Amino acid sequence: MAGSISQVSEATFDEEIKGSNEPVLVDFWADWCGPCHAVAPILEEIATEKAGVLRIAKLNVDENPGIASRFGVQSIPTMILFKDGKATDLRIVGAKSKSALLTEITPYI
Amino acid sequence: MTKVQNVVILGSGPAGLTAAIYAARANLQPLLFEGEPSSTVDQPGGQLMLTTDVENYPGFVDGIMGPELMGRFRQQAARFGTNVLTQRVDRVDFSERPFRLWSEGTEHRAHAVIVATGAQSRMLGLESERRLLGHGLSTCATCDGFFFKGQNIAVVGGGDSAIEEATFLTKFADKVTIVHRRKELRASKIMQDRAFRNPKIDFQWESEVTEILGETRVEGLQLNDVTTGEGSRLDVTGVFVAIGHIPNTAIFSGQLDIETSGYIKTITGSTHTSVEGVFACGDVQDSTYRQAITAAGSGCMAAIDVERWLEEHHEAPADMAETPTNW
Numbered sequence: 001m002a003g004s005i006s007q008v009s010e011a012t013f014d015e016e017i018k019g020s021n022e023p024v025l026v027d028f029w030a031d032w033c034g035p036c037h038a039v040a041p042i043l044e045e046i047a048t049e050k051a052g053v054l055r056i057a058k059l060n061v062d063e064n065p066g067i068a069s070r071f072g073v074q075s076i077p078t079m080i081l082f083k084d085g086k087a088t089d090l091r092i093v094g095a096k097s098k099s100a101l102l103t104e105i106t107p108y109i
Numbered sequence: 110m111t112k113v114q115n116v117v118i119l120g121s122g123p124a125g126l127t128a129a130i131y132a133a134r135a136n137l138q139p140l141l142f143e144g145e146p147s148s149t150v151d152q153p154g155g156q157l158m159l160t161t162d163v164e165n166y167p168g169f170v171d172g173i174m175g176p177e178l179m180g181r182f183r184q185q186a187a188r189f190g191t192n193v194l195t196q197r198v199d200r201v202d203f204s205e206r207p208f209r210l211w212s213e214g215t216e217h218r219a220h221a222v223i224v225a226t227g228a229q230s231r232m233l234g235l236e237s238e239r240r241l242l243g244h245g246l247s248t249c250a251t252c253d254g255f256f257f258k259g260q261n262i263a264v265v266g267g268g269d270s271a272i273e274e275a276t277f278l279t280k281f282a283d284k285v286t287i288v289h290r291r292k293e294l295r296a297s298k299i300m301q302d303r304a305f306r307n308p309k310i311d312f313q314w315e316s317e318v319t320e321i322l323g324e325t326r327v328e329g330l331q332l333n334d335v336t337t338g339e340g341s342r343l344d345v346t347g348v349f350v351a352i353g354h355i356p357n358t359a360i361f362s363g364q365l366d367i368e369t370s371g372y373i374k375t376i377t378g379s380t381h382t383s384v385e386g387v388f389a390c391g392d393v394q395d396s397t398y399r400q401a402i403t404a405a406g407s408g409c410m411a412a413i414d415v416e417r418w419l420e421e422h423h424e425a426p427a428d429m430a431e432t433p434t435n436w
Contacts, residue, residue, distance in 0.1 A: 030252075030255065032251065032252075032255075033249075033251070033252040034154075034158050034159065034176045034249075034251065034252070035146060035147065035148040035152065035158075035249060035252060036252070038146035038152065038153065039146050042146065061255070062255070068256075072244065072325075072326070073243075073256070074243060074244060074245055074247070074253060074256040074257075074326070074347075075148070075242070075243040075244075075247050075249070075252065075253045075256070076252050076253065077148070077252075078243060091243075093148070093242055093243030094147060094148030094149070094242075094243070094248070094249075095146035095147050095148050095152070096145070096146060096147065097145035097146060097197070099213070100145075
């Protein structure tokens with residue numbers, strides 16, 4: 001699914017993260033969160049541009065509170081980068097511009 | 110050289126978008142920099158993007174959600190031909206005309222500029238804020254209230270924003286303590302009444318936050334009683350800060366006359382700044398009213414001021430353009 005953003009859930013999360021050859025940036029979001037909607041099109045652009053080196057997945061915290069709580073997410077949007085099935089220390093809290101996001105993500109991919 | 114725009118508008122809250130609607134309808138084809146996404150009020154759409162019900166904007170009898178209202182403003186501005194860029198201008202040069210502005214390394218030029226960059230939320234200025242942001246400290250109650258179901262949390266501040274956030278957060282939290290430096294609220298009467306009637310809201314009067322406690326997540330607040338100087342601890346797992354706003358004027362420093370409080374100086378009764386051809390509207394120049402409707406009103410004034418100013422100066426030779434106007 002190069003270049004596109006997948007939706008992950010409690011049922012598919014572990015499998016999707018562990019089964020990925022590329023690092024996966026998981027975007028924790030919810031429908032009521034304005035800044036989440038503002039950052040969504042930027043993540044789509046990044047997914048297209050970084051296809052092959054980075055995957056992006058979205059996790060709805062309203063439908064999947066267990067995963068959000070497992071990673072201590074208390075603010076959305078939060079974006080956590082997973083490599084080899086494990087959370088890295090790259091954790092971006094809050095919506096940001098595309099250039100600010102790329103500055104943080106690029107050293108990890 | 111890049112094309113010289115008739116008018117560039119900086120900011121996309123009620124002031125900037127109203128200026129855009131009027132300027133676009135005057136066939137000025139405005140270019141509007143709406144800012145960049147963030148989780149603070151400093152984002153496209155401005156302060157209303159993080160609010161819920163707006164109950165005092167005329168015309169919406171049953172209220173309207175802040176983000177929906179701003180979405181409508183934006184659509185209306187676009188309908189009349191405003192060119193919107195989701196970028197932030199990070200440098201300006203108003204020392205000669207046409208004015209120059211830079212965003213993402215690109216230079217833009219304009220005959221006139223409307224500054225409507227608004228204000229951002231003031232934070233406490235504590236080192237712990239950086240560490241605990243996203244770990245119990247939040248800048249967006251509407252985004253993060255959900256994570257505090259059944260918990261005891263605090264809202265710092267005593268104005269309308271603080272009371273609105275506290276009231277909203279009682280939908281999720283068991284108890285919300287409003288920590289305020291004074292012994293009375295600054296919020297409007299209707300908001301105060303709502304807070305006093307809400308059984309989930311508690312008050313910690315005349316208290317200052319000296320530290321947010323917790324290494325990896327918020328565990329409490331260290332408070333200081335402003336009358337006795339006595340310290341105390343408030344156990345909470347979440348903190349929302351709403352202690353006022355700071356106008357976004359950093360990039361205009363040295364370019365425009367700015368009050369010591371940070372607000373851009375405008376000529377009373379108009380939106381003219383200290384530089385001819387640069388106009389300011391909305392919260393960036395208003396320390397008094399700071400309402401969506403007054404911001405929108407001053408945005409309209411700015412567009413009309415620009416239209417008149419351009420008519421007088423736009424194609425005038427350089428020496429004539431220096432002639433002072435009647436303000």
